[in-house]
Amino acid sequence: MxxxxxxxxxxxxxxxxxxxxxxxxxxxxxxxxxxxxxxxxxxxxxxxxxxxxxxxxxxxxxxxxxxxxxxxxxxxxxxxxxxxxxxxxxxxxxxxxxxxxxxxxxxxxxxxxxxxxxxxxxxxxxxxxxxxxxxxxxxxxxxxxxxxxxxxxxxxxxxxxxxxxxxxxxxxxxxSRSDLGGVRVVVTAGGTREPIDPVRYIGNRSSGRQGVAVALAAAERGADVVLIAAHVDDGVLAEASASARLKIVRTGTAAELGRAAADEASAADVVVMAAAVADYRVADVSESKLSKDAAPGRGLRLDLVENDDILAGLVGVRRDGQTIVGFAAETPGEGETLLDRGRRKAARKGADLLAVNQVGWSLGFEANENEILILTAEGVVVETTRGTKREVADALWDAVLAVRRNPGQNRGKTK
Ligand SMILES: Cc1cc2nc3c(=O)[nH]c(=O)nc-3n(C[C@H](O)[C@H](O)[C@H](O)COP(=O)(O)O)c2cc1C
Structure with a gap:
């Protein structure tokens, strides 16, 4: 705002x-x-x-x-x-x-x-x-x-x-804006952490700002919100915890977040998966802290196994009238646009909407501003928005409301 x-x-x-x-x-x-x-x-x-x-x-x-x-x-x-x-x-x-x-x-x-x-x-x-x-x-x-x-x-x-x-x-x-009154919303935010041993983890640079902004925007527009938080930067959750319309569920790993999302989504009208969820976890988490002394000078190999695709899982059990929104942070390769990449992902995931943003070493993370494309599963661009993460969140909710009012309106069209 x-x-x-x-x-x-x-x-x-x-x-x-x-x-x-x-x-x-x-x-x-x-x-x-x-x-x-x-x-x-x-x-x-x-x-x-x-x-x-x-x-x-x-x-x-x-x-x-x-x-x-x-x-x-x-x-x-x-x-x-x-x-x-x-x-x-x-x-x-x-x-x-x-x-x-x-x-x-x-x-x-x-x-x-x-x-x-x-x-x-x-x-x-x-x-x-x-x-x-x-x-x-x-x-x-x-x-x-x-x-x-x-x-x-x-x-x-x-x-x-x-x-x-x-x-x-x-x-x-x-x-002046209570257009989400009575809507039950679940939002995931932040970055998951996959343990290597009791001390170390594999994480990512997500600060949780965009997801928390999406949750707060929904609460302020009248929704009842469950915010499923993975690791979120200090201070970002403080404002969310002051909102009476918002319940926070803390999680750590992708598996924990997936279980919480499945539980909470069963009663939700809209699910927004804004968390940065690890694609892989460590196959054998060590019970004790790994030490160089075990094999000096030999390096360390970690076997990783794929985590379940939480968004695809939610889409698979989507109820009638439920709207599912995914987020995709992408680094497009040579000769490829963000839109190409977003469209491929939107088709693969099958969510009602996919919010796609470009990330990089100095782009997207930890900032207060963001820029996203919002696509339907069919690849139609319903919104291109840039601004503070809160403005982007409000634009996302406008797009969600438009889809809920006219389900299928954009089916088959591309622009
Ligand atoms: C130390 C100090 C404190 C003041 N506190 C107030 C105040 O709390 N409320 C008030 O109406 N005026 C207060 N005033 C007077 C206003 O600063 C003064 O009326 C000024 O012209 C207001 O200008 P403004 O409304 O354009 O900011 C204070 C003045 C001083 C010197």
Missing amino acids: FVVIGVTGGIAAYKTVHLVRLLVKAGHDVHVVPTEDAVRFVGLPTWEAISRNPVTTSVHDDVARVRHVSLGQSADLVIVAPATANSLAKMATGLADDLLGTTLLATTAPVVVAPAMHTEMWRHPATVHNMQTLRDRGVIVVGPDDGALTGGDSGPGRMSEPEAILEAALAAAGG
Whole structure:
């Protein structure tokens, strides 16, 4: 999701740094728009580093991209935190004398504000009137909480905690998109690890980011989600574990993941196999740590045996009305395109959809961005999408919904 965070001039701006981090960690594309006063509290380098996007307060920067309206037009969600009495008054009046003001007038996305100010300012009839105007206009107000305020005062006026703002904001954004309501979803994510001995394993570079983004996107769009996680990078699972609509099942090897997927898929409407599952496992796992001393200078040979094809297994027992989606990370060879390779795999696997992405030494893994082709089993390209892993996840769910609405629509066609 493209999220604009307006920051205005209050001490609570330091808490908004954490809010930005939570949103970035969840895979959202976050654009911070501070006021001139806000950067006296937290500076531009902090906002840029945390959001990973350029930050300015001015309508006169990046004029070629018509930034003063493009941010608002692109936004799926706008959050203003902290929202000062001054900025709330400007919003209520529709003033646009800075980048935040123009962005707020240019957007049709849900707007969430988290006011922060001293109790007297919050209770002043002018502020009360401005808040009513904003509420009547559909602005969602989170807080303020009752508690310690700047300078030792205490009372209503303290900005709500970042987690509470996040929850209200995602609910506001999800409210416009609950198209997966009632759908039972299973998503696998991360990389499996095949043991060699009690200490070592054969693994892969999957961070789990794309799979977790697919699971979170489904949960936020109303689905009940089981996330079957193989090895997932630190922090990537943290956001998922905060979602009430999402249950996490931890697994390690391909065989464990396969058993969990088979169990959970039996009651699922949609299964998305985004995990990077090992094709091979070690034939004889050593009960004790292998040691060079056993055969010094002789090297080591490991016999590998093929693992079951979990996706093919699920396709083999697919129920009527169940949609199965595979992921394929490919490194196309000489004279071969990603599409050629994807089509061959899509035909072989027989899943309803196959999301194909190109990987390489510096491509695809551990990044926050991704680019995928989504193919039907017949090789029809139903979507080509590029963006943050969260944007890619939403595009995938759009494609899944299209297939579920019109099963067989693309059968026999190629493009
Ligand atoms: C230390 C300090 C803390 C402030 N905290 C707040 C606050 O929490 N809420 C508020 O409405 N104004 C607060 N102000 C006043 C605003 O910074 C001031 O009204 C400013 O013009 C707001 O500009 P902006 O809304 O464009 O960011 C504070 C000022 C200072 C110096």
